[in-house]
Amino acid sequence: MKNVKVGLLGLGNVGKGTYKILTQNSEKISVFSNSKIDIAKILVSDVNKKRDIDVPKDILTTDAYQIINDPQIDVIVELLGGIDTAYEYIKASLESGKHVVTANKAVIATHGMELMNIAKENRVLLLHEASVAGGIPIITAMMKPLCGNEFQEIIGIVNGTTNYILTQMSENNMEYEVALKQAQEKGFAEADPTSDVEGEDAAYKLTILMLIAFGVYVDPKIIPREGITKISKEDIEFASQFGYKLKLLAGAKNSSGRLKYYVYPTLVPDSHPLASVNNEFNALFIKGDAVGELMFYGKGAGSMPTGSAVVGDVVSVAKCIGTDLLDVTPSQPYPITEEELELTGESKSMYYINFLVGDEPGALGKVSTTFGNHGISIQSVMQRSRGLADVPVVYILHETKRYQLDDALAEITQNKYVKEITSILRVLS
Amino acid sequence: MKNVKVGLLGLGNVGKGTYKILTQNSEKISVFSNSKIDIAKILVSDVNKKRDIDVPKDILTTDAYQIINDPQIDVIVELLGGIDTAYEYIKASLESGKHVVTANKAVIATHGMELMNIAKENRVLLLHEASVAGGIPIITAMMKPLCGNEFQEIIGIVNGTTNYILTQMSENNMEYEVALKQAQEKGFAEADPTSDVEGEDAAYKLTILMLIAFGVYVDPKIIPREGITKISKEDIEFASQFGYKLKLLAGAKNSSGRLKYYVYPTLVPDSHPLASVNNEFNALFIKGDAVGELMFYGKGAGSMPTGSAVVGDVVSVAKCIGTDLLDVTPSQPYPITEEELELTGESKSMYYINFLVGDEPGALGKVSTTFGNHGISIQSVMQRSRGLADVPVVYILHETKRYQLDDALAEITQNKYVKEITSILRVLS
Numbered sequence: 001m002k003n004v005k006v007g008l009l010g011l012g013n014v015g016k017g018t019y020k021i022l023t024q025n026s027e028k029i030s031v032f033s034n035s036k037i038d039i040a041k042i043l044v045s046d047v048n049k050k051r052d053i054d055v056p057k058d059i060l061t062t063d064a065y066q067i068i069n070d071p072q073i074d075v076i077v078e079l080l081g082g083i084d085t086a087y088e089y090i091k092a093s094l095e096s097g098k099h100v101v102t103a104n105k106a107v108i109a110t111h112g113m114e115l116m117n118i119a120k121e122n123r124v125l126l127l128h129e130a131s132v133a134g135g136i137p138i139i140t141a142m143m144k145p146l147c148g149n150e151f152q153e154i155i156g157i158v159n160g161t162t163n164y165i166l167t168q169m170s171e172n173n174m175e176y177e178v179a180l181k182q183a184q185e186k187g188f189a190e191a192d193p194t195s196d197v198e199g200e201d202a203a204y205k206l207t208i209l210m211l212i213a214f215g216v217y218v219d220p221k222i223i224p225r226e227g228i229t230k231i232s233k234e235d236i237e238f239a240s241q242f243g244y245k246l247k248l249l250a251g252a253k254n255s256s257g258r259l260k261y262y263v264y265p266t267l268v269p270d271s272h273p274l275a276s277v278n279n280e281f282n283a284l285f286i287k288g289d290a291v292g293e294l295m296f297y298g299k300g301a302g303s304m305p306t307g308s309a310v311v312g313d314v315v316s317v318a319k320c321i322g323t324d325l326l327d328v329t330p331s332q333p334y335p336i337t338e339e340e341l342e343l344t345g346e347s348k349s350m351y352y353i354n355f356l357v358g359d360e361p362g363a364l365g366k367v368s369t370t371f372g373n374h375g376i377s378i379q380s381v382m383q384r385s386r387g388l389a390d391v392p393v394v395y396i397l398h399e400t401k402r403y404q405l406d407d408a409l410a411e412i413t414q415n416k417y418v419k420e421i422t423s424i425l426r427v428l429s
Numbered sequence: 430m431k432n433v434k435v436g437l438l439g440l441g442n443v444g445k446g447t448y449k450i451l452t453q454n455s456e457k458i459s460v461f462s463n464s465k466i467d468i469a470k471i472l473v474s475d476v477n478k479k480r481d482i483d484v485p486k487d488i489l490t491t492d493a494y495q496i497i498n499d500p501q502i503d504v505i506v507e508l509l510g511g512i513d514t515a516y517e518y519i520k521a522s523l524e525s526g527k528h529v530v531t532a533n534k535a536v537i538a539t540h541g542m543e544l545m546n547i548a549k550e551n552r553v554l555l556l557h558e559a560s561v562a563g564g565i566p567i568i569t570a571m572m573k574p575l576c577g578n579e580f581q582e583i584i585g586i587v588n589g590t591t592n593y594i595l596t597q598m599s600e601n602n603m604e605y606e607v608a609l610k611q612a613q614e615k616g617f618a619e620a621d622p623t624s625d626v627e628g629e630d631a632a633y634k635l636t637i638l639m640l641i642a643f644g645v646y647v648d649p650k651i652i653p654r655e656g657i658t659k660i661s662k663e664d665i666e667f668a669s670q671f672g673y674k675l676k677l678l679a680g681a682k683n684s685s686g687r688l689k690y691y692v693y694p695t696l697v698p699d700s701h702p703l704a705s706v707n708n709e710f711n712a713l714f715i716k717g718d719a720v721g722e723l724m725f726y727g728k729g730a731g732s733m734p735t736g737s738a739v740v741g742d743v744v745s746v747a748k749c750i751g752t753d754l755l756d757v758t759p760s761q762p763y764p765i766t767e768e769e770l771e772l773t774g775e776s777k778s779m780y781y782i783n784f785l786v787g788d789e790p791g792a793l794g795k796v797s798t799t800f801g802n803h804g805i806s807i808q809s810v811m812q813r814s815r816g817l818a819d820v821p822v823v824y825i826l827h828e829t830k831r832y833q834l835d836d837a838l839a840e841i842t843q844n845k846y847v848k849e850i851t852s853i854l855r856v857l858s
Binding site: 017020021022024025028029032033129135136137139140141143144145146147148149150273276288289290291292293294295296297298299302304305307308309311312313314315316322323324 | 446449450451453454457458461462558564565566569570572573574575576577578579702705717718719720721722723724725726727728731733734736737738740741742743744745751752753
């Protein structure tokens with residue numbers, strides 16, 4: 001049995017999980033990898049820091065290049081997070097002929113194409129199953145057992161923080177700020193939650209998913225996105241009465257060569273498998289032309305679930321070491337078909353609109369008529385009296401183009417009885 | 430790019446799906462497999478039969494050994510179904526040095542260990558992703574990205590026929606016979622549905638899942654199982670009122686070295702992800718020590734979904750052809766740990782019991798007292814008056830051993846007010 005030496009960059013949350021799995025389950029892992037896998041060196045910021053994990057002190061170092069330049073080490077596992085330093089280390093590792101496994105969605109979404117090319121030139125692997133949805137093996141599934149499919153659509157709940165907040169708002173009737181605070185207390189949200197709640201994290205993951213599913217690179221910066229900070233519990237209640245759950249979706253759909261993609265808080269019908277994905281869980285719903293609808297559900301973050309995906313990649317690398325490597329690994333970089341797909345962020349969607357309307361006879365009729373005049377048909381409407389002069393009126397609209405909706409809303413807001421558009425949300429159809 | 434020649438045994442439902450995918454999506458498949466994959470020959474029962482698929486007639490043959498002995502062919506894809514003939518052909522193919530891909534759960538569950546050994550001796554692959562849950566890539570997921578996990582539990586809805594019938598009984602208030610007839614009309618059940626409705630098909634799949642998840646071979650014949658033919662719509666209604674859905678589950682659980690396994694109609698709590706898997710869909714719920722809870726959901730049968738899994742395996746084989754094959758493929762046969770696991774079909778379970786009881790004061794009290802005397806505690810009880818002398822009384826019991834339950838039931842049925850035990854079902858806990 002061959003020996004495979006791993007250098008770990010980072011011993012934070014995911015680093016500890018990876019270390020635990022590789023040591024606790026080493027017997028099974030050696031059978032499946034046909035290798036004895038050793039963690040030879042670990043990069044830390046402070047060698048003497050007290051840790052809640054038992055790691056031999058002599059393998060710790062604060063110098064990344066002691067690991068990257070060590071000729072004994074076969075695989076670098078990058079678990080630092082962030083972009084610039086991680087990118088530098090991954091690039092240097094690949095260039096020195098080392099395989100790399102990473103959980104870093106930001107680096108892969110930002111520099112993935114370049115790094116995949118460097119990996120290819122150096123005949124090494126760069127694997128990143130853990131970069132999307134933690135322990136859910138969505139990347140391997142699309143690259144291997146499902147690779148015979150042309151994918152038509154992929155919709156993910158890929159951010160556990162926002163899903164936890166939206167679930168708590170829904171189940172415990174909380175406002176956003178209260179649910180965010182609770183998520184922070186429970187460790188499901190960071191002190192600065194911006195990247196999660198504004199949808200940036202989900203956009204990184206969507207870029208990676210589109211690369212795998214459709215073979216196109218879409219810069220995460222150009223993905224149309226909205227976060228969840230403006231969602232009110234009132235909207236969640238209305239959605240529930242209409243038969244929907246509100247979820248932050250990262251989606252991409254290939255409609256006859258046009259690729260639509262987005263990160264939006266979206267009303268998901270109760271009957272859809274994604275509607276019952278709650279709290280910190282993630283899920284990926286995909287449609288392939290052969291397999292039809294599939295959903296994968298599991299923990300999208302955390303020390304051990306993310307470590308599980310990292311270890312799966314380390315085993316894949318270990319199996320390949322000493323073999324005719326490039327013939328048996330996934331094509332790298334992914335086959336790019338950009339020229340064939342027209343990228344289009346926006347397209348038709350169903351919408352949920354919440355207006356604040358003066359409680360006057362005829363107001364509702366006028367709004368409805370205006371929608372009709374703009375060619376927008378109404379699926380349902382609900383008016384709730386709050387015992388106040390102004391009442392919320394909520395519409396669910398059939399599929400319409402955004403510019404048509406904007407034209408209609410511009411006209412509607414000129415109506416003196418319409419005080420405010422409280423929210424505009426997409427509805428999954 | 431290398432050429433890979435495939436011989437297809439069978440051009441039925443799954444054969445046609447496999448043929449369609451390999452031809453329609455050949456461009457993508459060639460990129461992912463690094464091969465040009467050709468279907469060189471196809472075994473059929475009648476070359477001149479009219480088919481709803483466009484296949485060149487000159488590649489059809491009625492002689493399996495014209496394919497198996499063809500030195501040009503690299504991979505045999507067995508899609509005949511049944512046991513004896515399929516077993517013979519797979520064995521002969523492996524012995525003649527050909528890789529084999531099969532969707533045949535019965536052969537793998539019955540002869541898998543022997544065939545895996547023959548494959549190993551001949552340095553070829555025997556892959557069978559399609560043998561469990563059709564298009565859901567559960568086998569690859571457990572063997573590859575999740576292989577760092579020790580699996581603790583696996584629970585599957587792996588038979589679409591029974592899930593369709595139970596869903597229809599539940600949603601449309603049908604009795605079993607009516608739902609079965611509808612399933613047959615819609616093509617979800619065969620003319621002779623015995624293997625599906627009696628749980629045999631699910632037992633085959635469970636044997637394969639246990640092989641992958643726990644590295645043990647459990648003969649499908651010794652798996653304790655019950656079918657769904659005695660399920661009444663009354664039981665489904667009661668279950669629903671208690672907050673459960675009735676599903677045919679195939680499960681296995683490793684509790685500190687004791688492996689419990691079963692195929693039973695089971696009450697699944699509404700909050701469990703498996704509860705919302707409806708109609709012909711399948712799902713696998715697994716727990717790993719690192720990844721935690723995962724669920725995979727999708728189509729478990731059908732021409733294209735099953736073909737999707739077959740094609741995934743063909744691509745895996747194609748990638749390996751011409752390389753240092755055995756070092757990079759899953760260990761074959763699966764590492765067997767039988768000596769470490771005590772196999773035990775039965776163990777503690779929660780139960781649902783439906784009695785027919787004479788409408789006499791005190792009858793309910795006596796039954797409840799008897800359960801208590803036998804150390805069985807009651808979670809809930811429901812009595813429904815039907816305006817008749819005898820009324821159904823339903824108990825949900827906390828976890829108990831089956832012999833304790835049987836002792837209690839023997840005593841209870843001696844009570845003259847207890848007319849009949851209508852049903853005994855397990856409850857997932």
